[in-house]
Amino acid sequence: MGRFSHTNRKLQIIFILLNNMATAIQQWRSEGRIAVWLHIPILQSRFIAPAASLGFCFHHAESDSSTLTLWLGEGPSRLPGYATHQVGVAGAVFDENTRKILVVQDRNKLKNMWKFPGGLSEPGEDIGDTAVREVFEETGIKSEFRSLLSIRQQHTNPGAFGKSDMYIICRLQPCSFTINFCQHECLRCEWMDLNDLVKTENTTPITSRVARLLLYGYREGFDKIDLTMEELPAVYTGLFYKLYHRKLPDKYKTMTLMD
């Protein structure tokens, strides 16, 4: 340790830790371990660069800590990756009684196109809850979840920090009708006749497509277009999750024998 007597104590501690880490890595490798995980509180981040020099890289970081990994196994790393998608949810709030659909135009866009209100899911938030919350925040309209209508997957999406985007459109039932829209987010907001939304060119391809899907459902029954939601129990955790699929007739749900 004499070589550190002329410099500061922090560098000395880092040297000792890394020296031990390098030895430990050799040991773990000889024992057949395949990976090392390092969890580092943000205020201890001085250990990150030295760890990187031993081959560690970031797995993820959030708020006040980071996690680094070093793969010791054969071939490329088989460690599970971190979250790959942001989830955006839009609400198609449709009033069957008046055939009106709630649409907005975003502020600060190059083209003023009619679309459904929506936004990113908060951590831990269910799809339907995001739709109802975003619709209320943007338009002041209260609504209830009815079904899931459509899913879009998009990669290299601007604003997703290089990650992918899953965009889900839900059918919502309005519980209030007086618009009080957010001036920060929206330029316009209105109840539009569904036929007009189908006809307009002043909209996005996905909005136009979902408007046609809604018209199909309005005319021939929403069961033609809906994915319904049900809660089922998870096997290992005992928690419940929400599952969306086409409505399954009761006789198929309950059947236990056949041929």
Added chain:
Amino acid sequence: MGRFSHTNRKLQIIFILLNNMATAIQQWRSEGRIAVWLHIPILQSRFIAPAASLGFCFHHAESDSSTLTLWLGEGPSRLPGYATHQVGVAGAVFDENTRKILVVQDRNKLKNMWKFPGGLSEPGEDIGDTAVREVFEETGIKSEFRSLLSIRQQHTNPGAFGKSDMYIICRLQPCSFTINFCQHECLRCEWMDLNDLVKTENTTPITSRVARLLLYGYREGFDKIDLTMEELPAVYTGLFYKLYHRKLPDKYKTMTLMD
């Protein structure tokens, strides 16, 4: 700078940078800026802890760099979050000619339950491609994407690093039939009669539910259960994305006027 003459140059540089940063933050705040983003290469991570002491926290980190943010605006941060979901995809490979469905039992589980082969999406990978790849890696069976059948959203999922999980089940058409399963991942793999999968108790609730959905589709037409996929153009980027929803009759797709 005299107070640093007795210590090392690195600490001096950090002091200068932070002093400037603190001054810069005051300046930016007075100019009405609402946020600061710091992108730090992993080998420069010695700047992270000092930045944290000024109020910065991790937004995300991946591979060889981290990104920190400092919110300067009023109220809680309105900065967009990082990816919140991992996406898992399973393939329900069903052979209509023989009424057989491809099922596996995972290795290293407490209970040996029949389920569909599947796994996590790679970054930038489309849903259908994940299903086909995972089925091939686990079972040796080649298949083609047919439709999306079901979506599950789950929070507090073990193995998701505190993030949420979106699990999607696709219907696939087999192109080969000789099983050659991965001994690392699977304990068993077989072509099972769909009726037997519906009847067995030795399966997960979601597998049982999707087996019933498939039986409904097999008996009454897959159009009853399928979400079909189509590519549409994105408005701003010029890229294409994949959109999944119930099949829309042609007359609704092409209609331009009505009432």
